[in-house]
Amino acid sequence: MQDVEAWEPKTGTALVVDPERGALRPVTDYSDFSHLEKANRVVSALPGGGWRAHWNDEGGAPLTEPILGWLVTSNGRAAPITVDATGWVETAELADKIIPPEEDLLDA
Template sequence: MHYFNGTGWIARFTGTETTMARAVDVDAWDEATGVALVVDTERGVRRPVTDYPDFSHLARADQVVAALPGGGWRAYWKDEGPDGGPLTEPVLAWLITSTGSATAITVDATAHVDNADSADRLIPPDEG
């Protein structure tokens, strides 16, 4: 599974008695201290990760630097279709990350968009 955000970092929190463990996008960096900042949705402000007692660590996230058309590629799952049969969905786009990896983004018959990380294979346009 890919996790994308603008800064390329997420903050991991272990949880407390009143909050669940979670991963939060690092929104910015404090210019004076260099500490990662996250949005506190309850207070409506940015806060340093070190203000949270359950802050665990920072982890890398993928930064999308480009999106390319699907180009006729398809994603194939051998047992995700009706009655546990095969399923094929068109690749809508390829997300390209700052590390050069590409993630296939598919669209299903109901216009639901998702990544194809769990696909059994990707089928090129000249095949089939």
């Protein structure tokens, strides 16, 4: 899987970086090429701002973690990224609720 970097002006073929050649190469040059998939790139990151992610039942107990930041994609979607007590960072898109700053979990 590789990101499309440009489009061939005459044919419209997707071009990807060939690290061995150090140049752009049409995806159709690859014998194992099967298809393109639309993906939204991360274009910005914003601080968590005191927001928290909460799961009602994570491993048998409720869990709330601070949102480290928000990753904003090219389609304008913001995905929350959390950090746990051990420093593990991951997406919180499947959290049961996102809690705003200053709001008590019991009020949410």
